[in-house]
Amino acid sequence: MRISTLYLSALLVFFGGSETIFAQNAENGKRLSERWCSPCHAVSPVQGKVDKPRSLESIANTENVNFDKIVSFLLLPHARMPNFPLSRKDAGDIAAYISQMKK
Numbered sequence: 001m002r003i004s005t006l007y008l009s010a011l012l013v014f015f016g017g018s019e020t021i022f023a024q025n026a027e028n029g030k031r032l033s034e035r036w037c038s039p040c041h042a043v044s045p046v047q048g049k050v051d052k053p054r055s056l057e058s059i060a061n062t063e064n065v066n067f068d069k070i071v072s073f074l075l076l077p078h079a080r081m082p083n084f085p086l087s088r089k090d091a092g093d094i095a096a097y098i099s100q101m102k103k
Contacts, residue, residue, distance in 0.1 A: 024067075028090075029097030036084050037094070045101060060101040070095035 033043045033056060042055035059065060074091040077083050086094070 024089075024092045024096035026093065026096040026100050029093035029095070032086075032090055032094050033097055036086075040081075056098045057101040060098045061103055067092075067095045067099045070098055 030043070033041075037043055037056065040053050041059075042052055042057070045055075045057045059070070071088070071091045074084075074086055074094060075088065
């Protein structure tokens with residue numbers, strides 16, 4: 001009985017916490033950002049100031065902006081940006097990349 005309880009607990013932790021198992025991939029988010037965002041935004045902090053809309057780093061450092069808000073923004077239609085064919089995972093990867101720039 002004790003082993004089956006331990007086994008069941010391990011399964012719940014492993015399969016029940018999908019966020020930790022399928023963690024967002026910031027490296028893929030960087031690649032996607034370079035593909036989809038770079039025509040208009042400075043994608044990496046090294047690019048510095050450019051004559052473009054806000055950099056992804058400045059978005060990351062905006063008050064009240066967090067991972068979930070970035071994902072939602074990327075998935076919802078918005079007037080000032082083109083609507084990209086992003087999956088929820090891709091939006092999460094981009095949000096992870098942007099979020100890691102927060103200082």
